Amino acid sequence: MLEITGLRTGYGQTEIIRGLDLAIAPGQIVAVLGANGVGKTTLNKALSGLLPIWSGTIQFEGSSLAGATPADIVAAGLIHVPEGRKIFPNMSVLENLELGSYRRARLHRRTNLDRAFTIFPRLRDRASQMAGTLSGGEQQMLAIGRGLMAEPRLLILDEPSLGLSPLLVEEMFTLIRTLNQEGLTIMLVEQNVVQSLDIADHATILENGQCSIQGPAAELAANPALRRAYLGL
Amino acid sequence: MYTPAIVAEAMVNGLLTGAVYALVALGLTLVYGVLHIINFAHGALLTCAMFAVWAASELLGINVYLAIPPLALIFLALGYALQRFVIGPASRGDDANTLLVTLGLSIAIENALLAAFKSDTRTLSGDAAFDVVELGPMLLSRPRLIGFAVALVVALLLWALLRRTDSGKAIRAVAREKMGASLMGIDVRHIYALTFGIGCACLAVAAGLLLPTFYVTPRVGQAFVLVAFTIVVLGGMGSVAGALLGGLLIGVVESLGGLLLGESLGQAGIFVIFILVLLLRPTGLFGARA
Structure with missing residues (x-):
């Protein structure tokens, strides 16, 4: 690959x-x-x-x-979730996730949003919260969720x-490990x-x-x- | 002293002018907020837009207001190209270079206009400038009322663009997290150019709203940009809401200043505010960072 x-x-x-x-x-x-x-x-x-x-x-x-x-x-x-997360602090959790599908998988945005929220239920609760106000762990979840929105190979x-x-x-x-077992490299x-x-x-x-x-x-x-x-x- | 009716009319007139000032400031603050550069060519580009409006109206005979949409699109494209092919490449990623490049551009544009149009003062022919609308006890200038309404609609459209569309969200993303945006496949150079283009489109609209009651000369933009800088600082550098509110406020201050101190000293109030903001609240009304 x-x-x-x-x-x-x-x-x-x-x-x-x-x-x-x-x-x-x-x-x-x-x-x-x-x-x-x-x-x-x-x-x-x-x-x-x-x-x-x-x-x-x-x-x-x-x-x-x-x-x-x-x-x-x-x-x-090829999707890269960077060190230090690099999320958009001035935007809501939902907007961060939406931008994950800016270049790729835009047509599947709805389905992939649901999927990201299923993987990270905490993000659903905080969907309208500014990403910069999340805890470190939540920010990491958001960064990975945002990456998954592009349907990475x-x-x-x-x-x-x-x-x-x-x-x-x-x-x-x-x-x-779970993501990998579902087929993600x-x-x-x-x-x-x-x-x-x-x-x-x-x-x-x-x-x-x-x-x-x-x-x-x-x-x-x-x-x-x-x-x-x-x-x- | 002045009767309340006169003061009220001055305030309303200030709001009407202020909305158009806000439009000039919106372009400036958007470019600063996203590209983190102060665009010294803003005034010259406004002058350009005003000449374009003048030419469309006087040479081609197009109604000023009908000329606004196509001119906005032309200036969107012009701004896009300027950033993508001139300012961006020439500044090589260094902000200090950008200042010099935009300053150089402004000198080049102004002198080109001076060579082409001389320093004559031009206005639109016709007497549309003197149309008034009676609103209760007040007599308001019709072109200014139209300017106010259009400026607010454009500000609202800009807000919707930034909030509701992918391109707008990408602009906000690039403003705060360039690397994160790149990794989402957002082309930062494209977003920079698009933002600059939107700033120029705002100028084209503002030019179309100003010209029916104002004049154009090759240096006219500078006066507006000084006011726009004050608005941007007052509202908070990079804040769209701040630019709108700041614009309205500055319009009222200028109008009341003109009423109390005489027309020629009206702008003094603006610069008093500018100094006060710098002293008391340097981040502005909506500014987040020091």
Whole structure:
């Protein structure tokens, strides 16, 4: 579904992603893990067209994303729920969700709204409330709900557990697994290594702008080097 | 002293003028709220629009009010193109550059108009400007009444556009969260240009409403833009409701100032308000941020 080969990109003159390879098959949850500052968010920005590709290729469902604008990429069904949520604080919850279908799946807006409200009943209660007044957890739900409104083929979730209480983090990971079981392909970008490996099919560890270790999530969870570096075991 | 009837008439006249001021300010505040730039070309574009209205009426013989809708569309397209192909690319994402580009544009436009039309003062021929309507004890200018009604309708349409349509919602989204909007597939450059175009369309409508009772020269826009800036600051930078209310208020202040201090000093009241707002409430009536 997504195939990245030899990707290089960064900001200005500074290279952040230095020749990264990654593949995601349909129906999978692929976890992209790594500490702060290894390039996770930069990778996501390149995938959603916010940063230009310096070299290498990104193929999404068989077509190249070279030169594609963020709007093209959304239209193709690659939806990115960014770190920090980036919801529209000055607009109501309902309007935020509606804008999720601005570029894609506009005709299915009604059905998808119902679906989002079924997944997140709390959002239905707060439909007319300004999004900026929601709690952190609710804002994260809104960001994911807004992403789902576009009927993603591949959903990138960047740090969905960031800043949430342990209970909500648990809830969030359960939800991600449920969405995946309903057929959605998910790229989960996280610092939360233990829980991510728990729900992912495949995982890759990002270090210094490259994938250092890749493999089935269960295998990575048992990898002694990884356990030392990331799990403190 | 003045009788209550005279004061009331001055206030009503102020409201009528104020609604058209509000329309000029709406364009300015919308562009500021979304693009976060102060459009120094606003006055020159208003002048342009006023010349366009004058030309439509005097050279082509089109009724002023019938000329407004097509001119609004033309200015929508013109504003869109200006932002998309001139201001946007020339400023390279730097706000300081945008100030210079719009300032440069305003100088270029004004001088082009000066070269084409000289500095003569032009008015619409005919005596429609002197039509009055009797409303109870008051005698009100008909073109100003029409201007008031049309300006309010346009403000209402703008409000509905921003609240009810996807494009309007996208404009509000881009105003506060550019990256989030991009990730929803909203083309930020398109929304910037559309917003600038809407600002210019407001100017075209305002020009059509002003001209029946006003004159046009190549520098006439500047006077209105100074007032519009005051309204925007009074209402709160970027606030549409603030621009409307601020416009009406400033219209009344100017009219009462004219009554009490004499016509030529009427605008002094506006600038007293401007200074007071800056001193006492710099965020304006509806401004959210400091």
